[in-house]
Amino acid sequence: MTQAQLGHGKYSTSYVSLLETGSREPTAEIITELSHRLGIERDVMEAWNTPVSPDEAEFVLLEHRARQSFAAHDYEDARATAHEAAGIAQGMKNSSAWWNMAFLEAEALRELRDGDAFLHMAEEVLNHPLTDESSALKVRAETLVSNAYLIIGRLHIAVEHALRGVEQGKEALPPTSIIALSAQFALVASLAESGQLDDAWLACLDLSAAADGDIPDQAAGNAHWVIGNVAFRKQNVSEGLRHHDLAAELLRPASDIELWTRFNKASAAARMTAGIVEPSTLACIERAEQAQAVIGATMAEDLELQIIRAQWEQLNGRPEEALELLLPVRREGEALSYPVRGELELLVARCLQITGEAAQSLEHLELAREHFSAAGATDRAALALELTTQARAALR
Template sequence: MQSPQLASHLVAGLNARAKWKERDFDESFRLAGEAAELATAAGDDAAWWDMRYLQAECRRDQGRIEEYLTLATELNDHPLTADSPERGAKAGTMVAVALQGLGRLAEAAAMASDAAKLAARDADLLHVQILAQRSLIAALAESRLLDDAWRECLELENLLADVDEDTAGKGYWVIGNVAFLADRVSDGSLYHDLAAERLSPSKDVDLWARFNRASAEMRLQAKLSDAATLRCIERAELATDIVGGSERDHMEMSLVRAHWNYLNGDMREAQAILEPLCARSSILATQTSAEAHFLLARTLVALGLRGEAQATFDETVKLFDQAALPERSLAVREYFRDAMDDQEATDNRDAEDRSGPHGG
């Protein structure tokens, strides 16, 4: 017969998990904390670990990445984690996701790689291995190590044959992202279509919002400003409004809409979205903030606002350097130099036209 104390911490854990599913993350965090204390009193270390893990998930889903990293690191370093490949792989993946969210991409890739190898030792940990593999691919892709990322995508695809639709959908989503970044546009569309067939808005509206936002983002990076891309944006905006979403979610959604406006030549609208967004972009991952500033800088160039563009380009370079993305930083410098040369040539032509063939 179970002791009342044991039953109480299990009930508290179930309540915490239910609140998490309802997206009441503050209440879930609080209840999980209570459940963890009750589990400690009951001597149930495994339940304590699960509740701390749930608390970390709450902070992740709220976009509170620093706190998420603190909790994930605590779990990763805990003696209980070292005794279990499952816990080790899950905690390591959490740390990797948090590091990626903070722009620490090389560390994120290393952590995710270790977690995937740990999970691969046990066939029963297939889902945990897939989570780690997805995290590894995302970190490599954001680091623009696209050959490495694509190789890991092929590994991931092999793991998706015998999993549920939701897991397969998330896997195809990540593979599609890398295909788009690597200029494999038809592959990107194919894998994102496979993902869309398996992910369902009726099962998880938040996931549907994030998928459509990411798909739109990748299509825009491939300069696909077509009707299919607009459908992705509109689905993502609607789903984000339905679930509420964190401030970070809404900012990332605004960035996608601004990119759409930019590609379609609506520079004033892009500027109106991007200027307040960049002013508050410390909420975003460093590399995302850098991309937002780069888009604003290009918008300002298109509007002929050279002074403002220069300052924004300087900030962009600084952010890409902070995110340890020297290739992106170099690309920004080259883009700005070419843009300024083009602008100067245009100004000189205009001056010659005004002065006429005889100098006025």
Template sequence: MHSLTAFQAYDLREYDRAADHAAAAATSLEARKHELWWDMACLRAECLLKLRRFSEAALIAEELLKELPAALELLRARAHALLAQCERGRGHLAEAVHHAREAVHAAAGLHSQSAMLLDSLAALIAVLTEAGELDEAWEHCHVLARLAETEPTSLTQGTAHAAIGNVAFLRGDHHEGAARHHRAAEILSATCDLAHWAEFNKSAAAARIRGGSIGPETARMLSRAELAYSATGRTKEDDLELALLRTLLLNEALEASGQAEDGSPRARIVERSRATSPQDPEGPD
């Protein structure tokens, strides 16, 4: 029962409750260490990540790596991917890159698990991008692009296009970035998964702003992220990130207009940075 409740709570985004039930389920199964035990341990770590309790999640992922039989490469990939996210959350980018590479290496041998490889590659690209290693990130994007075309799972395919688009914008290739973001939006909006829709629009808006693209589509993406997070529930960190992105967008618009210092109409610039209100109906129902 604990395992079922844990999955249900996770789907409802009740991460504290999901983590508690996953821990209880794992404890009851620990002596046998069968597949459900690994699933519960991974689920608990993922819940703790969502709660930004990175150190606790890292301890679980490290325990998983110590306990894993050599043959379970899928779980090894998941554990390294979890550790990469933990280290990224703690600001340890070198360690995050190491674990992301290990996740890709483990997933590369799983011929029947292409989604795991795509997810691992997308995570590696995100960490390399954050570390400023854009050339290496772009090399992995070429691999990701080829894999994405053969991936039948819409959510994974959309995530891949989003990751490639983000790197393209940061490299200054706005045409490629816009094309990838458009494709990702088509796929992810059709999945009706608000959580992924929110994350996609937030990360895409951030990449566009950092890459110097401050047009109406960037503002629309930020507004869609705000709306989606309002529907799914926002953490304090989400609020801070969204507020920071809104401020950066406004500042970039003011600077680009050349009117930040001379008292010219700010209202028009503010309105342009908010080209779409948070009531924008685009996105999954």
């Protein structure tokens, strides 16, 4: 529930915020009305209307700052502030407050692309006793851990955690629950990345039914985005374009410019993998470049976008220009996940083959195979091996 929904036209969002932070004390009438809207006992809510300790006051301020920083995309400050707030919550023996701040810290680490730290924090959240007391918390934690394993390239483990999250969500949550949908997103992504495309498409059918239900535009846009990704991977270009076009209508930069940027990057990459070299593909790349220049990006995000731009150059018959973009990316390759490093080496190999340096491409094909294998992306590893065999045969 948003502050506006809680205020329901009677109390402004700023007044609700003052109540939340303890800057204003509610009257008996307000307590009665808000307890009714929140669906809790009046006595419980009235108990909150008591003076707070210095630790509680500090926690509230830190939580507020951490969430503001996250909303403003200042993920380093969000991480550090959430960590500090979690420490205070632990000292107060407030498990719920600790869980919320630890979860926020993990989300900030995800956005910072600190894969190892993200995984450590996500597993700490999953293993906390409070997580087992609520189906919703369990689903959120399993999804968080799945996303962490996806980022570091351990795809089969990502699939396992996503499956647990989806199964738990089906048992305990409504199908249009954003928490349940997030678990489905993680499952589709991990299955697709690990090459299990038929299973990923079956999961997409469930996701498509949810997208047609009563869910927010942004959630529906996300659903069409991931469905389109799988369709492209399955070489079903018309379905891929249809779902990505639907996602483009629903996702808006004004709502979440970072999400919009990531969508345009992903759509451009998927379109090029399907061989779609059209102005619409270039428009996706340019929108992502412009947005990323405005909002800033991590090193990994900049490198990934440069790989996408290089792929555009290669597909348009400019392999030399593509290599010029890719060589600096290779020097910083350790900042990338294993699947992305595999795609990088595969693209370098293809450019070298086009420029007549087939012998040199073999080294990059082998690196691509190693990276894909480390990530558990068996279909991409098999492709790299097949291209290696073809290149060696051509050299003979």
